[in-house]
């Protein structure tokens with residue numbers, strides 16, 4: 185029975201369909217402990233004790249709402265600013281100029297996804313956003329000095345489009361600025377992964393071998409403004425009508441291990457707290473937003489659950505974000521981590537190969553009838 189103060193939110197996650205109880209209290213700004221700002225500079229420190237202090241703050245955030253900002257992460261503001269500017273210039277071009285990069289030309293969902301062609305939550309409206317996405321390519325990974333030296337079993341598992349698509353179908357400056365950001369963020373992700381390992385009470389390097397050629401997805405999201413808010417209602421959840429456009433990106437959990445997100449100053453990202461309260465993840469200049477995804481939930485036996493979030497850009501102007509989704513190498517598989525199984529607990533998930541995991545997501549998104557021809561990989 186649903187009490188009158190709550191509504192039910194339905195969504196499909198990588199671990200199956202889920203329902204969340206949503207408080208009807210209006211959305212509000214997050215308090216500092218609800219979405220904390222973590223100074224991650226110690227992850228680059230030679231002191232293990234200092235590195236452990238970051239890990240314990242991450243553990244705290246992961247077991248609270250699963251969202252936090254990171255500051256002093258080592259990515260130069262100029263790198264992010266250049267990629268943002270290049271992305272905006274790309275999206276502002278007429279559709280015909282972007283068409284050569286259309287994802288329909290990709291075997292692996294890379295490329296340009298025109299406005300309103302994705303629906304991350306089959307129970308909400310279409311996502312109004314427009315996206316440009318790419319996936320891991322070792323030539324844009326600073327840690328890979330020689331692509332031809334990558335072991336065959338790893339190289340064979342990497343899903344590459346021919347002829348450097350879609351970068352080859354985009355302006356050179358766009359490619360240059362975005363691949364630089366991608367490469368730097370991959371390097372940051374490797375440092376953070378060690379911190380996550382510590383946070384999970386593993387050896388710091390325990391997950392490194394699974395992350396030598398990680399399945400990275402980079403999504404540039406461009407959100408034109410939604411129409412102004414409807415008159416205030418007692419409900420904090422969007423009430424979608426079949427074909428109305430009510431979400432910039434619908435309520436969802438991310439699919440992979442973890443996500444690093446660079447958002448501009450416009451705002452619109454909303455996070456569902458564990459108690460069912462929608463919170464604004466207000467932009468904090470110079471930070472990345474970090475959140476955990478369904479795969480992390482799985483391998484941690486629900487210790488680090490994935491967190492529901494969505495975007496509603498009602499600013500009246502455009503909004504841009506760059507999301508980086510990280511999974512293990514596609515040749516890997518992973519089972520529930522030993523350190524996450526408490527005494528008397530069972531493993532709730534079986535081991536799954538990373539290739540199968542990404543395939544499953546595709547099916548989950550496409551099998552839902554209402555989703556029609558739209559869907560997404562991440």
Ligand SMILES: O=C(O)CCC(=O)C(=O)O
Nearest residue numbers: 403405447453495505507
């Ligand atoms: O644009 C944002 O703030 C969030 C984007 C997002 O959730 C996603 O791409 O999965």
Ligand SMILES: [Fe+2]
Nearest residue numbers: 436437438493
């Ligand atoms: Fe997301």
